[in-house]
Each structure stands twice: as structure tokens, then as C-alpha cells.
Amino acid sequence: MDEKKLSGSVAESLPLRTKEKLAFCSGDIFCGGNQALISVSYMAFLTEVIGIDAALAGTIIMISKLWDAITDPMVGIISDNVRTRFGRRRPFIFLAGLFIIPAMFLMWYPVAFPSLTGKAIFVAISYVFYYSISTLVTVPYSSMSAEITTDINARSKVNLTRLLFSLTSTAICTLVPSLLINFVIKDHTMSAGTFSLIIALGFGIFFTVPVLLSAIFSHERAPYPKEKAVFSFKNLFKPFKIKAFRKLLVLYLAQSVTMDIVSAVVVYYALCVKTDMNSTIFLAAFLGVQLIAFPLVNSIVTKIPKPRIYGFLLPLCLLGAAGIGFYPATWPTWGLYVLAGLTAVGFAGAEIMPWIIFPDVVDIGVLGFRERNAGSFSSAMTLIRKISSALAASVIGYVLTLTGYQESEGAVQPESALWGIRLIVFLAFFILMGIAYFVSWSFKLTPAVSQTVKLLNDKHSLGQDLTAEEKAKEEQIIKEFVHK
Numbered sequence: 132m133d134e135k136k137l138s139g140s141v142a143e144s145l146p147l148r149t150k151e152k153l154a155f156c157s158g159d160i161f162c163g164g165n166q167a168l169i170s171v172s173y174m175a176f177l178t179e180v181i182g183i184d185a186a187l188a189g190t191i192i193m194i195s196k197l198w199d200a201i202t203d204p205m206v207g208i209i210s211d212n213v214r215t216r217f218g219r220r221r222p223f224i225f226l227a228g229l230f231i232i233p234a235m236f237l238m239w240y241p242v243a244f245p246s247l248t249g250k251a252i253f254v255a256i257s258y259v260f261y262y263s264i265s266t267l268v269t270v271p272y273s274s275m276s277a278e279i280t281t282d283i284n285a286r287s288k289v290n291l292t293r294l295l296f297s298l299t300s301t302a303i304c305t306l307v308p309s310l311l312i313n314f315v316i317k318d319h320t321m322s323a324g325t326f327s328l329i330i331a332l333g334f335g336i337f338f339t340v341p342v343l344l345s346a347i348f349s350h351e352r353a354p355y356p357k358e359k360a361v362f363s364f365k366n367l368f369k370p371f372k373i374k375a376f377r378k379l380l381v382l383y384l385a386q387s388v389t390m391d392i393v394s395a396v397v398v399y400y401a402l403c404v405k406t407d408m409n410s411t412i413f414l415a416a417f418l419g420v421q422l423i424a425f426p427l428v429n430s431i432v433t434k435i436p437k438p439r440i441y442g443f444l445l446p447l448c449l450l451g452a453a454g455i456g457f458y459p460a461t462w463p464t465w466g467l468y469v470l471a472g473l474t475a476v477g478f479a480g481a482e483i484m485p486w487i488i489f490p491d492v493v494d495i496g497v498l499g500f501r502e503r504n505a506g507s508f509s510s511a512m513t514l515i516r517k518i519s520s521a522l523a524a525s526v527i528g529y530v531l532t533l534t535g536y537q538e539s540e541g542a543v544q545p546e547s548a549l550w551g552i553r554l555i556v557f558l559a560f561f562i563l564m565g566i567a568y569f570v571s572w573s574f575k576l577t578p579a580v581s582q583t584v585k586l587l588n589d590k591h592s593l594g595q596d597l598t599a600e601e602k603a604k605e606e607q608i609i610k611e612f613v614h615k
Contacts, residue, residue, distance in 0.1 A: 147280050147289070151348050155279055156293040158224070158345030161231070161338040162269045163297030164304035168334060170394035171414070172308040174524065179316040180241055180323045181250055185536055189528020191255050196521030199262035203517065206270045207510025218351045219506070220271035220278075225346035227267030232335035234261040239331045241323040266513070268342055273509035277490035278353035283581050284433050290487050291429050296341075298425065298482070302418040304334065305394060309411045317402060353503055369504075370511040375495045375612040378574045382441055383485035383512055385567035388519045390482070392559040395527055399536075399552050403544045408464050416468045420475035421482050428483050433578055437491070441484040442571030445564055448477025456557025474560070481567060491581045497588050498605070499613040530555060575611065584608060
């Protein structure tokens with residue numbers, strides 16, 4: 132293939148072959164898995180292995196993620212402006228992919244400095260370095276999800292396949308670390324050094340290989356302007372002017388932050404609240420149901436409004452979460468696993484749909500701005516997501532500390548700490564997913580709207596005049612999805 136054609140404005144004539152599709156989609160093994168790995172194990176790693184106070188651990192995570200959030204829009208704008216024979220996104224993905232393993236070794240190193248300050252500084256620096264590498268992969272990769280093809284149905288199928296890789300990786304990166312961290316802090320059958328080596332090297336290779344394959348074999352096809360955008364704070368926050376993007380952002384944040392919180396707290400739930408519960412089995416029930424639901428979502432995604440798929444079963448999710456939060460410690464443990472599956476049924480659409488909706492929202496942005504800067508949109512999503520996740524991590528740490536949680540091995544936790552853990556689980560679902568439920572039903576993004584937006588964008592890019600009917604449709608779409 133002639134790479135020079137790929138750096139031009141349109142490469143739609145190049146067929147999207149199965150090899151390229153699978154190579155691109157495999158990149159989400161890192162994008163989905165690395166966040167799950169950190170969410171389920173890193174807070175417990177800091178408090179139980181390294182020995183950092185929960186509030187301090189939460190603060191370190193918050194500060195590090197805030198730095199990461201700052202770099203997201205920068206990388207988005209820069210990748211929008213890059214022009215190379217390999218495209219705008221692939222050079223970032225490839226070069227950053229080479230540093231994933233070294234960054235993971237630093238972040239998961241069981242540092243044993245005698246000084247708590249020394250530990251905190253080392254953790255903060257290594258965490259910032261890792262997330263800087265992560266940003267250089269995830270922002271360009273997420274941008275490519277709107278550029279791998281311009282055919283709406285094909286793009287939805289590609290992104291569903293991508294999310295299948297992501298969900299599978301999320302399951303692996305949730306269940307395996309959950310099992311391993313229990314060997315270290317609960318069963319005491321594994322050393323901290325062995326745990327860190329398995330995580331850094333094993334998962335480092337697991338992440339690096341697909342990232343490099345994605346960078347080498349996938350291509351951009353969506354048109355982009357020859358002129359480069361001016362780097363400014365105005366351009367950084369431009370996506371927030373799009374009403375559809377703001378709604379998508381609520382749906383994305385609610386789902387992702389809820390999952391972050393629950394993944395982090397379930398280890399403490401099994402350690403303190405329901406000590407005979409296996410957190411790995413709990414998470415397996417939750418994630419397994421979502422994987423089972425995937426074929427159903429795949430079969431209806433081009434027929435039913437995507438926000439409707441997101442919110443349809445959320446009430447069931449809220450009911451299941453209430454049952455988990457207030458489940459009596461004396462009741463049989465299998466009931467918790469059933470509730471986890473019930474919650475997952477309601478959560479499945481919310482877990483899958485945000486990044487399926489994302490390319491459609493980018494198209495709406497193109498209609499509103501007359502320019503395609505998917506990097507700005509994806510970086511804005513990850514910016515707000517990481518700020519929210521950072522704040523959530525800090526809140527978890529402070530709630531645990533304020534309710535009297537004790538980090539020392541074998542400590543008997545006060546009743547206040549047990550209720551703090553219960554309420555974190557319940558309120559994460561009830562507040563965040565409750566808001567998302569109402570937003571999803573007000574988001575009228577139908578397959579017909581997406582097709583009309585594509586038609587209008589195609590005519591604008593070719594310099595063709597719109598008919599009176601098309602002008603009326605454009606005005607209606609801009610009023611509904613772009614303007615405040």
C-alpha cells in the first residue's frame with residue numbers, strides 16, 4: 132500500500148480488510164485493560180503492600196491523574212496537527228507502545244523506603260510517567276476509532292469489535308490481578324516482589340504487542356483539513372460547545388467512574404465486609420454477564436437508538452447495586468454473586484455504548500464546526516474522565532480514612548468503616564447511573580440522524596449545494612444536537 136495516500140485527506144478507497152480491522156481492534160486490549168488493572172488493584176497495592184495511608188494514596192492518585200488529564204488535550208491537539216506519511220495518530224501509538232513495559236515496572240515496583248515521604252514521591256513520579264505513556268497511546272487510538280472508516284454501519288461494527296477486545300481485556304485485567312492481590316494481602320501465599328513482576332512483565336507484554344500491531348497495520352480514512360489548528364485553550368474546549376458531546380460525556384463518565392469505584396472498593400468489601408466472599412468470583416460474575424450480553428448489543432446497534440440501548444435496563448442495575456450495598460453479612464455468599472450478575476445485566480448497555488456513540492458525535496461536531504478534529508473530542512473525553520476518576524480515587528481514600536479504616540495487617544475494622552465501604556458501592560451506582568439514566572432517554576440520537584449527518588458532511592466536503600429539504604434537516608439537527 133502507498134502510505135503517502137494515507138496521509139492525505141481521504142483514503143476511503145482502501146478496503147478495510149479483516150487483518151487491519153483485527154489489528155486495530157486489538158489495540159483496545161491496552162486501552163480497556165490498563166484502566167481495569169489499576170482500578171482493581173492499585174489502591175490496595177499502595178495501602179496493603181507499600182504501606183501508604185488510604186487518604187494519602189488517594190491524594191497521590193488524584194494528583195497524578197490530574198497531570199494526566201492536563202496532557203490529554205495537549206496530545207489530542209498535537210495529533211490533530213501532525214502530518215506524516217504514516218498518518219496523524221500511528222506515530223504516537225507506536226513510539227509510546229515501546230515504553231509501556233518500562234513504565235509498568237516503575238509503577239508496580241514494591242518500593243520499601245523507610246521514609247513515607249520517599250515512598251509517596253516515588254509512587255507519584257512513577258505513576259505520572261506511566262500515565263504520560265498511556266495518554267500518548269489512548270488519545271490517538273481513541274481518535275482513530277472515528278477515522279478507521281467513514282461508513283457508519285461499518286464503523287459501528289469496528290467499534291463494537293474493538294469493545295469486545297476491550298471487555299475481554301477488562302475481564303482478564305480485573306480477575307487475574309484481583310486473584311493475585313488476594314494471594315498477597317489476604318492469603319499471604321505470594322510475595323510482593325513476585326506479584327509486581329507478574330503484573331509488570333506479564334501484563335506489560337499483554338499490552339505492548341497489540342498496541343504495536345495496531346500502530347503498524349491500521350490506517351486513517353476520514354478526511355482532515357490541510358490547515359493546522361492553532362493551539363489554544365479555546366480549541367481545547369471547543370468540543371464542549373456541542374450539546375451531543377456534553378450528553379455523551381455524562382454517559383461516559385457515569386459508566387467509567389462507577390466501574391472505577393466499584394473495582395477499587397470490591398477488594399475492601401471482600402477483605403472487611405463479607406470476608407467469605409471471593410472478590411475475583413464477584414467480578415467474574417459481573418464481567419461475564421456483560422460479555423454474554425455483547426452479541427445481543429451487536430445485533431441491535433444499527434437498528435435501535437444507541438442511547439436507548441445504554442439506558443434501557445439501568446433500573447435493574449440500580450436495584451442490584453442496592454442489594455449489594457446493604458447485603459447482610461450473615462446471608463449466604465452466593466446471593467452476592469447473583470446480585471452481581473443482576474447488576475451487570477442492567478449495566479451492560481452502559482458499559483458498551485459510549486465509544487460506539489463517539490464517532491457519531493464527532494460527525495455532529497464536523498457538521499457544527501466544518502472541521503474534523505477527533506483528537507480534540509477524544510482528549511476532552513479522557514480529560515474529564517480522568518479528572519473525575521482522580522477525584523473519585525481521592526474520595527474513596529478519604530472516606531476510608533474518615534470512617535476509621537485501619538491499614539495494618541489483621542486489624543479489626545470498626546462498624547463505621549464497614550458502612551463506609553457499603554455506601555461507596557451503593558452511592559456510586561445510585562447517583563452516577565441514576566443521572567445517566569435520565570440523560571440517555573433525553574438523547575435522541577437515532578440511526579437515521581447519524582446517516583443524515585454523514586450525508587450532509589459528505590456534500591459539504593465535496594462542495595455540493597444542499598437541497599431545500601436537506602437544509603431544513605441540517606437546521607433541525609444543529610438545533611437539536613449542536614446549539615445550547
